[in-house]
Amino acid sequence: MQRATRKGLSRLLVGLLAVAVLSIPTATNAQDVANGQASATVLAILAVAATTGLDFGNVYQGVPVTAAKDNSTTGTAAGVFTITGAASADIAVYMQMPEYLATTSGDDRMVISFNSTDAAFDTTGNVDPAAFATGVADVDPYNWGAAATNVGSTGTSAIFLGGAVLPSVNQTAGAYSGDIIVTVSYIGT
């Protein structure tokens, strides 16, 4: 009887899967929808996404521009990363920050800097930098330490990031770019 129930559930799951697979373009192969027993394990997912890029707006030679992590400076936007995982799971965050932005040709560089309070970690699921709720308000992006130890009870946390660019008075006109890398890992697996 139990076997029949399991088989029925399996067929239901396979049916649902088949409908889902047919409804969106995926690369799921035949082996993935073979018959079998369904596991009851709730599989956790870990994801980090950049929902808003750190934006300094208009930049002029010799005029430093600061983008506040709470969007309080006009014409700029804080960078926003969201972390999604199992509710209340412990995580570790590590950020690699650029020291400068460079032109695509590499013939000039512009200094970018981050101070020890330029990041915030909101554990409520809020993704609006201007509405920081609960978490760690001031985080050193170079040294997360104990700041991000938990993804939060909602399963979603957000990193708000500010910074500053410091163009020189003779900064070459052009387009500058650089990379910020955010690494997230579970510490309980």
Next chain:
Amino acid sequence: MREAHLSRSSVRWFPRWTTVAAVLLFLVPAFDALAGVLVAPPVVILSDKGRTGRITVQNTATTPREVTINFAFGLPESDSLGNVSVLLQDSAITDPFSCVGWVKAFPRRLILQPNSQQVVRFVAKPPKDLANGEYWSRVVVQSKESEAAVPTSDPEQAITAKINMIMQTAIMLKYRQGDVFARLELQDTQVEDHDSTVQVMLDLKSQGTASYIGVLHCRLRDANGKLVGSDNLQLAVYRHLRRRFVFPVVGEDFVKPYQVEVEITSKGRTDIDARDMIYGNDIDYSMLVE
């Protein structure tokens, strides 16, 4: 009848991967607002009996994503205050329990179109005469916009700045050689009574040949047995780990002497498939603090 043609490893892997695919497919709408690249499951287990494994990577964003798979070494490590961090090391790895050098991923680089998913497979090619034990690596899944706009300068403002936001998810990969076991020792418990908090520091040490994965419960009771505070966390001890709990206490309501209770078990993890668990010992410990 169809099952008869599947290999033993295929049959073993089928149930969890059907579930992985189902979870990913049906969770896509929920994660759409926070579009990014999802990685599941959070841990990959290989062994000398099954040297292949896989993860599913899914792009829930509305734009293509360039995904790169790399390996690094990084265990959860704690400082003297019980803060835990993971530092990834991708070169000059000397740890004898690293499997970074002999696990391969296929493919290592891919472009994921919006709302598409891809299976990434892993194959372990361990050295001959590998000693029994558990070997570790981090699978680093990096994603970024595959067609990141190249910034162009605006003639009026002359200078533009673009920051490329690159995301990395580092999940654990474990390779088990031979028979392994998990065993945990609670080496030390320190309790500090501050003005408005009680801090509990636990020193844990893995004594097995595999990492200890479990759940840690810590409770604080006052002299009347009233539960003043409790917390629990998912525990992974690879070697030594120090964890700290801080319980706020209200002066008049908090009656001394109080009791700290620690309960550790490798059962009850719902995020890891039971077939991947190495169940170890349970620890029940209580401490009366005058």
